[in-house]
Amino acid sequence: MRVAVLISSRGSNMQALVRACEAEGFPAEIVTVLSNNPDAGGLEFAASHNIPTKVINHRDYENREDFDAAISEYLTEQRVDLICLAGFMRLLTAEFVNKWRDRIVNIHPSLLPAFKGLHVHERAIESGARFTGCTVHYVRPEMDDGPIIAQAAVPILQDDTPDDLAARILVQEHRIYPLALKLIAERRVKVHGSVAKIIDASEPDTSLINPSEDN
Numbered sequence: 173m174r175v176a177v178l179i180s181s182r183g184s185n186m187q188a189l190v191r192a193c194e195a196e197g198f199p200a201e202i203v204t205v206l207s208n209n210p211d212a213g214g215l216e217f218a219a220s221h222n223i224p225t226k227v228i229n230h231r232d233y234e235n236r237e238d239f240d241a242a243i244s245e246y247l248t249e250q251r252v253d254l255i256c257l258a259g260f261m262r263l264l265t266a267e268f269v270n271k272w273r274d275r276i277v278n279i280h281p282s283l284l285p286a287f288k289g290l291h292v293h294e295r296a297i298e299s300g301a302r303f304t305g306c307t308v309h310y311v312r313p314e315m316d317d318g319p320i321i322a323q324a325a326v327p328i329l330q331d332d333t334p335d336d337l338a339a340r341i342l343v344q345e346h347r348i349y350p351l352a353l354k355l356i357a358e359r360r361v362k363v364h365g366s367v368a369k370i371i372d373a374s375e376p377d378t379s380l381i382n383p384s385e386d387n
């Protein structure tokens with residue numbers, strides 16, 4: 173499976189995906205890392221791992237439609253099967269998302285459908301919830317919406333700052349994004365309406381990752 177990873181800044185999730193794909197026998201290959209931001213730190217990492225990088229700067233386009241069309245054209249040229257959004261900070265048009273329906277996934281640092289949008293960690297702490305986490309999901313035109321592929325939960329501790337919580341969640345992001353990619357590349361994720369089901373998944377036992385990492 174030919175994968176494009178879209179980033180806007182440091183790209184630590186992209187790095188986790190690259191490392192996973194480098195493992196012997198992993199069923200996906202990252203064929204390009206694309207950024208809207210020419211200064212994204214992650215570009216250097218990708219280049220150092222011999223992955224072609226591309227910058228399509230949104231500032232060079234008059235509107236969202238033209239920017240998205242340029243991305244779509246590039247990804248089509250690269251014969252990309254799956255797009256992984258990894259800290260890509262541009263909203264994509266419904267046209268783009270529908271064109272790539274079920275071939276575009278995102279990672280979000282909360283247990284969706286809770287805490288969509290921005291300032292997620294502050295809002296999770298302020299809510300008084302005891303747990304939050306992260307979610308890999310198929311992308312739909314509405315922000316942070318779409319069938320859930322994998323989630324991991326982490327506790328919110330009493331004295332957590334947003335940065336503490338972000339760091340605890342990030343560790344889990346780096347586990348579930350490669351897991352989700354593997355399941356998709358193995359063609360084991362089937363979308364039924366708003367729900368994604370995993371074929372032959374081992375049920376989570378005491379693990380806070382669903383589906384379990386044994387997959």
Ligand code: GRF
Binds near residue numbers: 184186260281342345
């Ligand atoms: C991650 O927390 C991800 O969940 C969110 O943006 C952040 C990107 O971090 N969508 P990185 O660039 O992958 O390090």
